[in-house]
Amino acid sequence: MRKTICIMATALLAGVLAGCSANSGTETLAESKTEASKDAADAGESTADNGQAPSGDLKKIVIGASPAPHAEILRAAADVLAQKGYELDIKEYVDYIQPNLALESGDLDANYFQHLPYLESFNEENGTKLVSAASIHYEPFGIYAGKTKSLEELADGATVAVPNDTSNEARALLLLEAQGLIKLKEGADLTATKNDIVENPKNIKLYEVEAAQIPRSISDVDVAVINGNYAIDAGFKMSDALAVEDSQSIAATTYGNVIAVQEGRENDEAIKALVDALNSDQVKEFIESTYEGAVVPLK
16 A cells, blocks of 8 residues: 555655646747856856857867966956957966977977077977967066166176077077167177177176076076066066066067967967957057056057
8 A cells, every 4th residue: 555655745746846847838849048158148158149169169278388477468358259269278387498398399389488489490490390370479578676676776797697509698698788788790680699799898607598588587696587478477567577578679560469379270270369369459558557568459
């Protein structure tokens, strides 16, 4: 008898639950989708109503970047890219070598951390075939105080930290020359090395170190020439610099930071969408308001 009662109760409960579904009428597929869309919107997910593709439909772009400002700028571009049907998977690197090797091997679709002269130098030295898809922004180099608090106070034999890679060292030497601290051989320009110094009135000593490490070494030298992105990452402001590259200098017109890709992928739809997003008014406004002159949009 008890077993019979249980079976009857189960059947009655099933009937009640079935009745609840039936009482909602004969809910149409369209109505069901509408409710699902509302739920997704409440959860903060993208829907077709706001011009973005549902998150499950977004195509992924895997990109390597320096933490600041590149990864920050990419995150600012994420909303613009979502409207174009793409999402970014940002891999952060703290050096200048691994993101290019990862791009060459196909682990990345693109990277965003370097200027064109460095990219070309890297290709030549490593046999890679990476190219620029577009220039996005320019980061002025700056000279920052270490043991010595002004350029006028630099003593004879002062030590100056500079990047040890070919293109960035040339840029640092040009900035030192612009401040009258050294004079380079005529025509050296963007290929300058310490061997091209023809005048050195203060007998300054160059301390050549990997660019990313310079901010950590600043307390050991009199002054340091620091790449813009590493200065930002270390908490330096443009107003802290003792000297900054002039906006009309050869460096300013040459050292735009680029989106690098494997040769032949420059015109991929995903890469075009990425470039368009980074050049959008929304991202330009973010750059200008966030970095206050330490990062300058090129378009």
